[in-house]
Amino acid sequence: MEKDLEEIARGGGWGLARAAELNGVPGPAHLLELASQIGLTEEQRYEIEVIHAQMQADAILAGEHFIKMEQALDLAFQQGVPTAKTLERLVMEAGAARAALRLVHLNAHLLTLTLLTDAQVSQYSVLRGHKDDPCSIVPDGHDPERWSTHNGCN
Numbered sequence: 001m002e003k004d005l006e007e008i009a010r011g012g013g014w015g016l017a018r019a020a021e022l023n024g025v026p027g028p029a030h031l032l033e034l035a036s037q038i039g040l041t042e043e044q045r046y047e048i049e050v051i052h053a054q055m056q057a058d059a060i061l062a063g064e065h066f067i068k069m070e071q072a073l074d075l076a077f078q079q080g081v082p083t084a085k086t087l088e089r090l091v092m093e094a095g096a097a098r099a100a101l102r103l104v105h106l107n108a109h110l111l112t113l114t115l116l117t118d119a120q121v122s123q124y125s126v127l128r129g130h131k132d133d134p135c136s137i138v139p140d141g142h143d144p145e146r147w148s149t150h151n152g153c154n
Helices: 002-009 028-033 042-078 084-113 118-127 144-150
Strands: none
Touching: 002 042, 028 042, 028 084, 042 084
């Protein structure tokens, strides 16, 4: 739990963008880690750094709010048994805060996608272990050279 709070406090992803990540929509932090392997241009790297910095700043604020809402829920039980109405309000507020934090991370994935080529997205998915290497086998009916170019194969 302490590690979770630390990750949220520093604006870390906390697995909140898994839906994007596992479905081929790269996130800025991992793109920057893999920049040379994916072949990001200097312009792409700069734009992704801007997205990442904004995401992290927004995530820190949203994370602080989420932690505050979770603490309010915890405090309600520490002070006794909350009423059903109070409990519902606190749970809904904590849920909304978590959703807002998740949106920050998922939106950053959408923003990075517009900066990448199809080949870079494909390479990212391979490097992150989300799909097999498209360069290992050329499917029947595809021109090997075009397949290679389209998928960023060396």
